[in-house]
Amino acid sequence: MINKVVASAEEACRGIQSGMTIMLGGFGLCGIPENCISELVKLKINNLTCISNNAGVDDFGLGFLLQQRQIKKMVSSYVGENDEFERQMLSGELEVDLIPQGSLAERCRAAGAGIPAFYTPAGYGTEVGEGKEVRIFNGKPHILEEALTADYAIVKAWKGDKTGNLIFKGTARNFNPAMAMAGKITIAEVEELVEPGELDPNQIHVPGIFIQKIFEGDSYEKRIEQRTTRKKD
Amino acid sequence: MINKVVASAEEACRGIQSGMTIMLGGFGLCGIPENCISELVKLKINNLTCISNNAGVDDFGLGFLLQQRQIKKMVSSYVGENDEFERQMLSGELEVDLIPQGSLAERCRAAGAGIPAFYTPAGYGTEVGEGKEVRIFNGKPHILEEALTADYAIVKAWKGDKTGNLIFKGTARNFNPAMAMAGKITIAEVEELVEPGELDPNQIHVPGIFIQKIFEGDSYEKRIEQRTTRKKD
Amino acid sequence: MALDKNGIAKRIAQELQDRWYVNLGIGIPTLVANHIPEEISVDFQSENGILGMGPFPFEGEEDADLINAGKQTITALPGAVYFDSATSFAMIRGQHVQLTVLGAMEVSENGDIANWKIPGKMVKGMGGAMDLVASADNIIVAMMHTNKKGESKLLKQCSLPLTGVGCVKKVVTNLAVLDVTKEGFKLIERAPGVSVEEIKKATEGN
């Protein structure tokens, strides 16, 4: 087995530099790589292009990087929960590239799967389709979308083994598997790191071949963005 | 939960008619839908186009359908283990469309995922690429491949629940998940059928939304094609 | 009397058919789940990665790893399944989801929809809406018939940047149920006590 273990977020993030493009898994605050985000803040690198479905909230997730003005450009599908983001976007400090959520996921998977481009109906006839090739398949117009890669992809899993095999819990899976495939270098942080063989080989969501570095995160706050409940009768 | 259970292979295959295109999961004899194949023989339908990575052996798997001359055309990546296949192919009775294995899998997934076409490097400069659009991405030529669908897809899983969620074992997974997505109607036969909720929702390989009919197979021979072993020291 | 938001949701729930997989957008569409007729089975998909979504959890039982596309804590029903975003949109784009219900700022008489961007204002993004409307065979828009200024949201042509082209099949508002046909909006049903004239007046498109 090829051992991918590094000691810490610090060691995992060594090599990430200002100006790089970084993918970060998660949907809202669910399944985000909390420990690596903290490390990126500490590194004080900037001019980053961040590809992530959302941009965190003001005081959690990618909001930490926005507060420190470390992000030059966000590539996301929805960015609505962050005042600092709004301020920087409206003032022109921050570039924003908005991509339909399904196209974002598929473009990441495509990059990881060696598919340089594919056709999708999403965005045809809208601003998203402007300047893109249109082709009719089965009587329906589609646009050509290209694969989306990154210098580093950073994902967060529930359990992982030392060779990089990952298992996710609940809807914290979201963008993590597709982004794990898409990074030139992919870092996985996990809640629990185990020995090879401890995970059932039938039940692994991301095979270790896609992962270059793995470590067990020190702490996870796992903040809830919208706490909705019902009362017991 | 939407209940997809049917009583038997007979009920599952009702609706499959002569002249239809059928996808069948499996790699070699591993993970093939044995019970439905037997049922197709019983139905005596013919002129079938079968999409399957392999064509079985003379006396097992798709070989049963070949013996009865029920197949008009095979769409496969490798068909080397079947004398009757060879005879029918060389005599011109059987049409054969050979597709690179990775393109076959991706074309099935694409059909299920609403991606009508994608670019791949596989087959460029070969007979497979003839007549197909060529485009350069990242300095490398790729060919355009279209999605591949079927009137029925028939897959075989290890466990399934009544709403169609499937779990596979070992390398018997192979083409089954991609084909499950690609069928206009998808039939799943399983070794063990359980109640909804008995399978861990984190560990399902094929979500039930892709499955229209599911049943527990009567019997599985699970024949081994190449029994290779080593001796204990 | 015009319907309230719950009334709109309840009316849409009548459109659901047995054995359908349904994706509900944020806002009024979310309320549809509360009004499913008992005699049918439907499953709810949320595009962040769950099929078989259940109600909100009981207080104290929230799980940060279990949310819907609105980032709300939810539960999973027996038979539920979790999956990644690429697989989720494979379901949507591949038309395995039979119905999408979502809100809109504007709908045009040819079925165009605008619901993601107001020029000059903060743009939050389209999320999964563009994939949903471009893919679904069956899209119902749930919205108020007019905006806060009293202007019609059912137009000859959308004035806002589009989310999708020619995709809306049905609109359910506080005033009426309308099909989108080749001849434009067709009145199918009035809300209780709402007159045809009121609906015509509130509808710019034909």
Next chain:
Amino acid sequence: MALDKNGIAKRIAQELQDRWYVNLGIGIPTLVANHIPEEISVDFQSENGILGMGPFPFEGEEDADLINAGKQTITALPGAVYFDSATSFAMIRGQHVQLTVLGAMEVSENGDIANWKIPGKMVKGMGGAMDLVASADNIIVAMMHTNKKGESKLLKQCSLPLTGVGCVKKVVTNLAVLDVTKEGFKLIERAPGVSVEEIKKATEGN
């Protein structure tokens, strides 16, 4: 003395580097797994859906649900993982597999490879070979230097239908190790006791 099949496999094993994922084709390439230097870690991928492939099972422990791409019963090592065919070729096409070793009928001096079809004979199919050769950055061909008639398999131009274009980087035969360069085949190493003349005579291409 020319190498036998095991000798070819053993020589190829020396090309493997620590931390590589490797796909071995059927035939001579399969034997490479028996000769991995102890000081390096490599993992074997089989395109039917396993990473971390182990040796053949002990007699009586065969599992019909656990085979390699040659349909042989195998075992899985600790840390192994199973996946479906689309994911398997995502690994291959996406260049996550560092080395592919496969056999060939012909290789040309510009790196073309033919290994799937002989016109007029039964065509068994390309299996995963076209995906493998079109995708891998690093392809080593393992084969005998000449065919059964004594004709060179290292040619100026392939005569058989191609599997891939300009993709082979290195050829290891019973006679020699050759790199495929812009100037054609470059002799890197002779098998023990094999002369440069013997190799030149058996090599049609430059």
